[in-house]
Amino acid sequence: MKKMLLTGVLLALSSAGAVKVGVLLPLSGASSVSGQAARNGYLLALDEINKAGGVLGKPLELEFADDGSSPAKAVPEFVKLVTVDRVDFMAGGVSSATSIAISGPAKQYNTFMAWIGAAAVPVEDAFADHRYFFHYHPWSYYNFEAILGYFNTLKTQKKARNIAIAYEDGPFGSAGIGDTVAAFKKAGFNVVMTEKFKTGSGNFGPLISKAKAARPDIFYWVGYDTDALPLATEIKQQNLQVGLVYGTPPSWPVGFEKNQLADNIAGLSLWLPSSPQAESRKFVAAYRKKFGNVTEEYFAPLAYVNLKTLAAAINQAGGTDKDKVAAALAGTNTPTPFGPLTFSKSNKTQYQGFKAGNWLHFQFQGEGRVPVYPIKFAQKPMVWNK
Amino acid sequence: MDLFFQTLLNGLLQSGIYALVASGLALAVGVVGIVNFAHGEFLMIGAFLAWGLSTYLGVDPLLSLPLAAASVFAVGALTYRVSIRHVLLAPELNQMLLTFGLGILLQNLALMLLGGNTRTVTTTYQGSSISLGELSVGGPKLIAFGFAVAILAGLYAVLYRTTLGRQMRAVAQNRRGSQLIGINVDRVYLIAFGVSCGLAAVAGVLVAVLLFASPTVGLVFALKAFAIIVMAGLGNLTGVLWASVVLGVSEALVQTYVPGGGGWSDAVFFLLIFATLVFRSFRGAR
Secondary structure, three states, rough: OHHHHHHHHHHHHHHHHEEEEEEEEEOOOOOHHHHHHHHHHHHHHHHHHHHHOOOOOOOOOOEEEOOOHHHHHHHHOOOOOOOHHHEEEEEEEOHHHHHHHHHHHHHOOOOOOOEOOOOOOOHHHHHHOOOEEEOOOOOHHHHHHHHHHHHHHHHHHHHOOEEEEEEEEOOOHHOOOOHHHHHHOOOOOOOOOEEEEEOOOOOOOOHHHHHHHHHOOOEEEEEHHHHHHHHHHHHOOOOOOOEEEEEEEOOOEEEEHHHHHHHHEEEOOOOOOOOOOHHHHHHHHHHHHHHHHOOOOOHHHHHHHHHHHHHHHHHOOOOOOOHHHHHHOOOOOEEEEEEEEOOOOOOOOOOOOOOHHOOEEEEEOOOOOEEEOOHOOOOOOOOOOO | HHHHHHHHHHHHHHHHHHHHHHHHHHHHHHHHHHOOOOHHHHHHHHHHHHHHHHHOOOOOOOOOOOHHHHHHHHHHHHHHHOOOHOOOOOOHHHHHHHHHHHHHHHHHHOOOOOOOOOOOOOOOOOOOEEEEEEEEEHHHHHHHHHOOOOOOOHHHHHHHOOOOHHHHHHHHHHHHHHHHHHOOOOHHHHHHHHHHHHHHHHHHHHHHHOEEEEHHHHHHHHHHHHHHHHHHOOOEEEEEEEHHHHHHHHHHHHHHHHEEEEEHHHHHHHHHHHHHHHHHHHEEEE
16 A cells, blocks of 8 residues: 555656646547647657656656647637646647637747648748747748649640649638749749639539639649548549649548549658658657558658657756747757758748758559659659540 | 530539438428437438448448448437437427537547548449530439439338328327327337438438548538528428529539639528528518
8 A cells, every 4th residue: 555655656746847748739620630640640759758768857748639620629729738737838730720720829828839730821920920939841832842843844744734723712722822823824834723612522523624624734732631532533533634633631531542543643741651761760660569550641750750859959958948948949950750850940930840852742553652753752653644 | 515514414413412411301300390400410420331331341332321321210219219309399499409419429429439530432433424425424423313312202202102101291290180190209200300310321321432431521511401401491302302403503603603613612502591581581571
């Protein structure tokens, strides 16, 4: 009895004063594939951090909250983590809409944000004057820079000139659409269709009919994983003759690669399990050991890198003082599954992690994602359907 | 001109799914007299059943239709027995709160048990289509439309050609009177509510083939089903198909011909509800 009591007291003492990190993720709703992948990445990183002695000599604690992919749910969850659970730092964040919604409370409580997702420029605007905002994911203009580079290659090699664009009408799809169209035109492409759609509606018949009438070489869509299969189905059913279907959802539906309708659909990813970097191979091995499988979602390694670098910065700062941790995190220069991570200025924020050069372009071929561009990472030639 | 006809065809095919979802809801409203806000969640159960049977047992979703219909009929009947029957004589607000709560409960149970991921099924006929010159008719949507027509015709036949159907219509018209002539009203309600849920599951199976299964997949369709039964007139089964066609084709026309129409298409059902209610009140005033 005494022994049990002593163990309990020791456990209580060991967790008192432990560093707590709040993790706000879309564990349900439209962005849940990314959110679930990120959760696994955080859990793996937590295991490794605590096995290596924790943070500031105590086990690191994570408090997960589900934002439901909904701004209305994200705000109270965020405020609860900060005010009730009294977390020291906030991590997570996938969707742009939820990140914009919490920008007000984040500034009100002067919260330290180590943020993995939210690529839309309005998020950058919202956090431009927040001194503790560290953004790991490339902003949408970096994504677009990578896409434009790939499409320029297709223009040269495949004579691709006409692009049809379909985009979801939330901040993720619509925020930069004007700039996207202008940039395509400036690069010498004809934008033959620009249509918005309601994500998750699954009603793409009229949109594909319009695309068919516009006769594009490339069909480019910006939406979420829920849109992938209905779009692919409609493209096949209406026999849309197009060289390449290229999508940029933050994640793809579970099992999409096994569906024959996914064949030859292309997209971009920060990472694939086949990425050759040593850090990537280590991550894949550790992930497989913990979860028994391997994910293809880059939000898993991104979350892993996010927590590992935050924990390292807290240890380096020797406490939870936000200025000291920010200075330590700003000085990060570490190898990751995506390549080296350093923070530098973006257009509007102080601390931006990954940029355009980190993106890979892949195509669903057979039952998996095969890197097809940049050429130095390509494992198979790209399939052009025209 | 091809674009116009393809748009009409797209709308017509989309209306099949809408009609399938709305037919069950119309039965619950028309016979039991309850507005079931959990209807979309019964659809979600059907979608997950199709996904589960397909993923783990390799059963084609279309073959899983009878099982999904029967098992969700049972879930619906149990739901009626445990909860719905106790509020049938209560104020309408209480009824709505109960079914709304049921919907939240079922959605969150799905989240707990299955997580929030989007699940898809793979079939050989998902991308199939029939070409009519330059026009294209999607196979699964054609199947859904065929099911909708068959189910509505079957429901109509049951309601007007069978004893159970006559009992349902009698109960819908006058509960007390039906009791007085010896109809077991409680049993009729149980069957009608169960069938309503079973029909939602049938729609859910087809939604899993056409789109995906997720805890929230029912919401979009349930909202549209409400618009349809308002347009058709509460409890009017024959009007459901026409109202579904009006909604599906209107959405398709807006998506194709209104600039930025893809973002406006979800407003169409609100507009149709508004227009229907204004028209009805105007006609009533005369």
